[in-house]
Amino acid sequence: MIKQLSQRLLGPVTLVLLALTFWLGLWVTPPDRVQGNLVRLLYVHPAIAWVALYVSFGTSVIASSLYLWRRTRSVVMDRVASCAMEVSAVFLALTLITGSIWGRPTWGVWWAWDARLTSTAILLVFALGYLALRRANDDPELRARRSAVFAIIAAINVPIDHFSVDWWHTLHQGATVFTENGNFLVHGSMLWTLFLSLFAFTLLFFWLLRARYRLEVQRDARYAASLDEALAQRRREGVH
Amino acid sequence: MPDTEDTFDLTPVAAPPTKRRGRWRTIGVLAVLVLAVLALLSQGLLHSLNYFETIDQAMNSRAQLGTETFRLEGVVKPHTIDRTSRGASFWMTGGDKKIFVDATGSPPQLFQANIPVVVEGHFTSETSDKFVATQILVKHTATYIAKYPNRVKAPNGTVR
Numbered sequence: 001m002i003k004q005l006s007q008r009l010l011g012p013v014t015l016v017l018l019a020l021t022f023w024l025g026l027w028v029t030p031p032d033r034v035q036g037n038l039v040r041l042l043y044v045h046p047a048i049a050w051v052a053l054y055v056s057f058g059t060s061v062i063a064s065s066l067y068l069w070r071r072t073r074s075v076v077m078d079r080v081a082s083c084a085m086e087v088s089a090v091f092l093a094l095t096l097i098t099g100s101i102w103g104r105p106t107w108g109v110w111w112a113w114d115a116r117l118t119s120t121a122i123l124l125v126f127a128l129g130y131l132a133l134r135r136a137n138d139d140p141e142l143r144a145r146r147s148a149v150f151a152i153i154a155a156i157n158v159p160i161d162h163f164s165v166d167w168w169h170t171l172h173q174g175a176t177v178f179t180e181n182g183n184f185l186v187h188g189s190m191l192w193t194l195f196l197s198l199f200a201f202t203l204l205f206f207w208l209l210r211a212r213y214r215l216e217v218q219r220d221a222r223y224a225a226s227l228d229e230a231l232a233q234r235r236r237e238g239v240h
Numbered sequence: 241m242p243d244t245e246d247t248f249d250l251t252p253v254a255a256p257p258t259k260r261r262g263r264w265r266t267i268g269v270l271a272v273l274v275l276a277v278l279a280l281l282s283q284g285l286l287h288s289l290n291y292f293e294t295i296d297q298a299m300n301s302r303a304q305l306g307t308e309t310f311r312l313e314g315v316v317k318p319h320t321i322d323r324t325s326r327g328a329s330f331w332m333t334g335g336d337k338k339i340f341v342d343a344t345g346s347p348p349q350l351f352q353a354n355i356p357v358v359v360e361g362h363f364t365s366e367t368s369d370k371f372v373a374t375q376i377l378v379k380h381t382a383t384y385i386a387k388y389p390n391r392v393k394a395p396n397g398t399v400r
Contacts, residue, residue, distance in 0.1 A: 030386035030387055030388060031386070031387045031388075032384050032385065032386070032387060033385045033386065033387045034350065034352075034355065034380060034381075035350065035380065035384075036387065038350075039384055042384060105348070105349055105350070106348065106350055106378055106380050107348060107377045107378055107379070107380075108347070108348030108349075108350075108351075108375075108376065108377050108378055109375075109377060112291065112377070113283050113284035113291075114284070114291035115284070115289055115290075115291070117284070118280055118281070118283070118284030121280050121284075122277055122280050122281070125273065125276045125277055125280065126273075126277075129269065129270075129272075129273040129276075132269045132272075132273075133266060133269050133270070136262060136265035136266045136268070136269045137262045137265070137266060138262050139262060142262070146266065167289075168289045168290050168291070169290040169291050169292050169293075169294070169313065170291050171291050171292075171358060171377060171379055173379070173380060173381060173382040174381075174382045175382060176382045176384070185381075185382045185383040185384065186383075186384040187384060187385050187386060188386055190384050190386070
């Protein structure tokens with residue numbers, strides 16, 4: 001009952017929270033002392049990057065690990081891993097696009113080959129590579145195993161991406177929320193709107209993941225049905 | 241003829257080539273992936289993991305740098321910006337050191353006093369403090385503070 005209700009409410013709640021985030025971000029929160037109204041991208045870009053790097057890529061890696069572990073190996077884990085990686089690929093592309101839109105007026109360039117931007121681009125290539133790898137294998141078990149191993153290897157780039165701004169000199173700014181000393185560098189209503197955007201985009205991820213997962217289940221069911229139909233067809237051909 | 245499963249041989253006839261084809265496709269995907277990652281790394285990180293040198297680092301390695309082109313980071317010193325038809329000149333500080341920058345090209349819209357910038361160019365000579373730049377990039381901080389923190393809303397809705 002509660003599960004059904006939460007599944008039904010996930011979409012509407014996500015949309016309401018996203019609308020609230022945009023309303024607060026565009027009309028209620030103040031302009032920044034240095035960036036002026038450019039600061040409004042703060043309520044979009046970090047949240048998209050949060051979902052891309054940590055939530056969706058992380059979900060895919062955890063599901064991949066659980067698939068490789070014999071006790072928890074199941075087709076559900078494989079499906080979750082692949083669906084989460086698809087969402088991650090989309091969000092990684094959006095991270096680079098929104099970052100570029102923010103970078104042009106602030107830095108003065110659309111793109112800079114610094115460690116943060118380059119490692120994020122590499123992560124997108126890894127995500128696309130994962131999806132290509134899945135399409136390269138016809139054997140479901142082999143495909144699941146290889147892609148799970150690949151996801152775990154690709155995950156090495158996530159901490160590199162995260163700490164790149166601390167380890168090297170980058171044009172990209174340092175951490176805004178997860179700072180080394182735990183102090184928030186965003187003030188007042190801007191901080192709460194930023195937190196709201198992180199929560200709203202996280203819910204959006206779960207909504208998209210659920211929709212993509214259901215599509216995958218339907219596709220598998222359709223494939224199984226078409227296989228049964230092909231076998232039946234062959235039997236009929238044998239009869240006549 | 242009875243319609244039972246054991247009457248017909250349902251074993252796939254041409255199964256083996258599929259696995260081999262899958263293996264080659266996997267190798268192909270991984271090869272493209274490695275090339276793409278190497279291409280990105282060659283653009284971004286193989287030359288240097290650091291996007292710029294700080295003023296302290298640049299001054300400490302003046303002999304090696306010479307008039308070589310590199311990126312330099314520092315904070316724009318207040319009251320020193322002189323916007324010219326070609327670009328802008330200003331003093332840039334880092335630690336207790338300062339460097340005069342003569343930059344060509346249009347500065348970014350956030351370019352102003354007290355803001356960290358990265359300039360790309362070279363020193364005019366091995367002993368000079370003058371840096372000729374062809375590009376100015378603004379490196380804004382991660383701090384976000386309201387522009388008018390004391391602004392209040394009047395009962396009639398107007399902002400003061």
